[in-house]
Amino acid sequence: MALYIKSSDCISAQATFGSYLPEELINTDASFYNCIKPEYKKYISPKLLRRMSPIIRNGVSCSLSALQNAEIDNPDAIIVGTALGCIKDTTSFLTQLIEDNEALPNPTHFIQSTHNTIAGQLALLLKCSNYNFTFSQMHNSFECALLDAQLLLLDNEAKNVLVGGVDELTETSYELIKDLECYKDAKLGEGGAFFVLSSDESEVVFKGVSIINSSQCDFNDELQKYGLSIDDIDLVVAGDKFEDDPSYSDFHKTFAEKPYLWYKPFVGEFGTVSSIALYLGVKAIEDQSIPACWTKNKAKIEACNNVLIYNNVGGEQSLMLLSIN
Amino acid sequence: MSELKENLKKQLIEQLNLEDFEISDIADSDALFGDDGLALDSIDALEIIVLLEKEYGIKLDDPKKGKDIMTSVQTLSDFIESKR
Amino acid sequence: MSDTIVVTGIGVICSIGTNAQECFTSLVNEQSGIDSIQYLETVHKDKFKLGEVKRSNAELATMLDLPVSNVHKYSRTALLAMVSANEAFKMAVSVNGEKTTGIVSSTTVGGMDVTEKRFLKETGDNSYLQTHPCGDSSKEIAKYLNSTDYYTTLNTACSSGTNALIHGVRLLNHGIVDRVVVGGVDALTKFTLNGFNSLMILDEDYCKPFDADRKGLNLAEGGGYLVLERKNEVEKYLCQLRGFANANDAYHQTASSPNGDGAFKSMSEALKMSGIKASSIDYINVHGTGTQNNDLSEGVALNRLFGEGKVPSFSSTKSYTGHTLAGAAGIEAVFSVLSIINDVIYPNLNFSRPIEELKLVPNTKLIKNGGVKNVMSNSFGFGGNNSTVIFSK
Numbered sequence: 077m078a079l080y081i082k083s084s085d086c087i088s089a090q091a092t093f094g095s096y097l098p099e100e101l102i103n104t105d106a107s108f109y110n111c112i113k114p115e116y117k118k119y120i121s122p123k124l125l126r127r128m129s130p131i132i133r134n135g136v137s138c139s140l141s142a143l144q145n146a147e148i149d150n151p152d153a154i155i156v157g158t159a160l161g162c163i164k165d166t167t168s169f170l171t172q173l174i175e176d177n178e179a180l181p182n183p184t185h186f187i188q189s190t191h192n193t194i195a196g197q198l199a200l201l202l203k204c205s206n207y208n209f210t211f212s213q214m215h216n217s218f219e220c221a222l223l224d225a226q227l228l229l230l231d232n233e234a235k236n237v238l239v240g241g242v243d244e245l246t247e248t249s250y251e252l253i254k255d256l257e258c259y260k261d262a263k264l265g266e267g268g269a270f271f272v273l274s275s276d277e278s279e280v281v282f283k284g285v286s287i288i289n290s291s292q293c294d295f296n297d298e299l300q301k302y303g304l305s306i307d308d309i310d311l312v313v314a315g316d317k318f319e320d321d322p323s324y325s326d327f328h329k330t331f332a333e334k335p336y337l338w339y340k341p342f343v344g345e346f347g348t349v350s351s352i353a354l355y356l357g358v359k360a361i362e363d364q365s366i367p368a369c370w371t372k373n374k375a376k377i378e379a380c381n382n383v384l385i386y387n388n389v390g391g392e393q394s395l396m397l398l399s400i401n
Numbered sequence: 402m403s404e405l406k407e408n409l410k411k412q413l414i415e416q417l418n419l420e421d422f423e424i425s426d427i428a429d430s431d432a433l434f435g436d437d438g439l440a441l442d443s444i445d446a447l448e449i450i451v452l453l454e455k456e457y458g459i460k461l462d463d464p465k466k467g468k469d470i471m472t473s474v475q476t477l478s479d480f481i482e483s484k485r
Numbered sequence: 486m487s488d489t490i491v492v493t494g495i496g497v498i499c500s501i502g503t504n505a506q507e508c509f510t511s512l513v514n515e516q517s518g519i520d521s522i523q524y525l526e527t528v529h530k531d532k533f534k535l536g537e538v539k540r541s542n543a544e545l546a547t548m549l550d551l552p553v554s555n556v557h558k559y560s561r562t563a564l565l566a567m568v569s570a571n572e573a574f575k576m577a578v579s580v581n582g583e584k585t586t587g588i589v590s591s592t593t594v595g596g597m598d599v600t601e602k603r604f605l606k607e608t609g610d611n612s613y614l615q616t617h618p619c620g621d622s623s624k625e626i627a628k629y630l631n632s633t634d635y636y637t638t639l640n641t642a643c644s645s646g647t648n649a650l651i652h653g654v655r656l657l658n659h660g661i662v663d664r665v666v667v668g669g670v671d672a673l674t675k676f677t678l679n680g681f682n683s684l685m686i687l688d689e690d691y692c693k694p695f696d697a698d699r700k701g702l703n704l705a706e707g708g709g710y711l712v713l714e715r716k717n718e719v720e721k722y723l724c725q726l727r728g729f730a731n732a733n734d735a736y737h738q739t740a741s742s743p744n745g746d747g748a749f750k751s752m753s754e755a756l757k758m759s760g761i762k763a764s765s766i767d768y769i770n771v772h773g774t775g776t777q778n779n780d781l782s783e784g785v786a787l788n789r790l791f792g793e794g795k796v797p798s799f800s801s802t803k804s805y806t807g808h809t810l811a812g813a814a815g816i817e818a819v820f821s822v823l824s825i826i827n828d829v830i831y832p833n834l835n836f837s838r839p840i841e842e843l844k845l846v847p848n849t850k851l852i853k854n855g856g857v858k859n860v861m862s863n864s865f866g867f868g869g870n871n872s873t874v875i876f877s878k
Contacts, residue, residue: 126418186680191640196868199733212619220637227655
């Protein structure tokens with residue numbers, strides 16, 4: 077059974093809620109990237125919005141926008157991936173707790189600190205009583221959510237699944253995580269992307285996602301599982317954090333000559349940034365081109381039929397494959 | 402408007418992130434909960450309990466008893482006055 | 486479900502025991518593990534009772550044959566996860582040999598026990614955050630079990646463990662792995678203790694699930710894991726996994742709906758998948774946290790589904806273990822399996838008077854050899870997240 081990406085939307089430092097990729101990149105001198113804020117009130121009532129931290133606002137509004145694009149009121153499942161979850165409410169609650177020596181921290185921060193607040197708020201807003209999952213596996217959080225969505229659709233338990241990944245970065249959390257080994261020399265960021273994955277036919281075919289938890293990855297083998305070879309790939313969307321990122325040396329050996337889209341230097345590195353990579357892959361197929369500013373090499377895109385999206389952070393690797401219908 | 406009531410309104414706006422409200426938008430008798438007025442919910446009720454303890458030193462152990470106290474800014478201020 | 490899925494291993498650590506046998510003995514002897522605070526450093530030490538695992542981190546490391554000098558590299562969450570997942574895994578391997586093994590774990594606060602001790606202490610060294618993400622303990626399980634296959638983590642608050650099981654079944658059905666370790670874990674933290682305290686849903690005394698005078702829950706810690714495999718590929722198994730479902734109450738971020746809509750939906754859909762009649766359920770291990778809101782809402786859903794006066798024997802084993810958050814569903818799944826293989830129904834402790842509106846009386850005496858064949862287990866969480874699983878002999 078073929079699966080399709082019926083709609084998608086993204087929140088990032090370069091583009092938020094758009095039908096095209098920007099032709100010019102916004103350069104920022106700040107030490108990390110914050111995403112461009114959409115007009116939240118178009119999607120969420122002020123009554124609910126007042127309590128929502130950035131990750132909840134961004135995740136909920138991006139989801140609602142993706143659902144609108146697909147003209148779906150109530151998805152059969154809501155599946156969210158987030159690496160660090162509601163880190164702002166978590167650090168607020170922790171700070172109060174420690175500074176006031178466990179005297180009366182505010183309950184709202186605790187309530188909103190749970191990772192599944194985004195999916196839970198979506199269920200509330202949409203009055204959606206269906207399947208509602210949240211995955212949190214570091215740099216594969218989005219991929220695990222996507223795999224679950226894929227399996228749910230293949231099991232015929234759903235026709236339209238809302239699936240996405242989102243993370244937030246605040247001044248406090250930036251200071252906390254910037255020195256972690258996996259983020260060495262990377263510019264950090266935040267945001268995410270949401271999709272309606274569907275068994276209804278549309279333009280972009282979702283071939284599948286592979287999650288690999290070892291330092292090795294045989295790209296030929298992996299592509300064969302999807303009936304594709306390296307020659308079939310027209311575009312790669314890869315997660316290099318900077319020029320000559322050592323985590324990508326094997327990948328470069330195989331794919332350096334292919335049209336090569338990279339994005340982490342422009343939107344930043346974070347746990348669910350591969351959701352933005354999938355969004356970029358979808359746009360490339362829909363538009364049959366990508367703006368020059370997003371490409372790493374000068375290879376020309378002839379036709380964009382098969383796109384490989386690859387991410388590797390400290391050995392947590394993933395491959396996602398898209399094709400044109 | 403009494404100073405206590407004005408302070409209460411300011412604290413409610415801050416603590417409950419009532420971004421769209423000004424002090425002048427809240428009448429003393431406006432319902433805090435329910436569909437009209439401020440339309441607060443049970444999470445706000447917990448926050449008001451914390452506010453009472455932190456700002457006024459009044460401990461409310463049973464959230465159920467809060468219902469009558471938290472009807473409006475007027476009832477809240479009456480309650481605080483009665484405890485002084 | 487396409488293939489028949491069976492349980493081939495169980496493992497558990499919580500306040501009433503460090504393995505399945507110890508926990509079972511406590512359950513049949515009506516011994517609660519809830520006690521005054523011994524291990525958690527908190528200003529509320531004399532106020533609340535907790536369900537602590539009576540082992541220090543160093544003792545847990547010793548149980549795992551890990552060098553005690555390295556114990557600071559692990560969160561307590563990861564240590565509890567490794568102990569209980571390893572017990573389940575070893576049991577399955579000893580009977581059915583080695584196989585490609587996935588790990589689907591769950592936790593609500595991950596390595597918060599480490600984070601809260603070091604956060605805001607100006608050391609300039611933030612490496613302690615390595616253990617903070619929810620995914621860390623699952624990765625440690627995979628490392629400890631020498632698995633280089635798929636691992637992941639769910640966090641849907643207190644229903645997490647059942648949702649881990651649901652994702653694990655999908656992995657088996659699609660041949661992604663041949664064996665999967667599923668469950669959940671949480672260590673006690675100041676973060677969760679103060680969090681639940683701020684919601685005013687902690688009982689300072691022993692929790693009284695389904696009692697009219699219930700005042701709240703006792704917070705606790707622990708881990709519980711099952712090993713699942715495809716039935717046609719195993720020599721021996723403990724019981725069958727017959728049905729499951731996840732639904733959302735879509736009512737409130739933390740509270741359950743007065744009609745128990747989410748609970749009703751997850752229980753009915755799990756029953757539908759199992760193909761078992763409601764009247765054939767012999768025992769329900771209820772979510773039963775002991776809070777005003779949960780027990781009333783869950784009880785209303787039970788009456789709606791089974792009919793008033795027809796609700797099967799049920800009890801909340803949280804009256805023994807306390808509420809272990811993401812650990813709860815895994816631990817209670819293990820207790821459900823133990824109920825089937827030993828043919829017992831556990832008593833609900835601390836019950837004296839039924840909730841007025843429900844007239845529901847939990848099972849308060851140990852029932853032996855009553856012919857337990859089908860057991861349902863409920864787990865509900867924040868975000869309106871409701872999950873149900875059904876095991877059969």
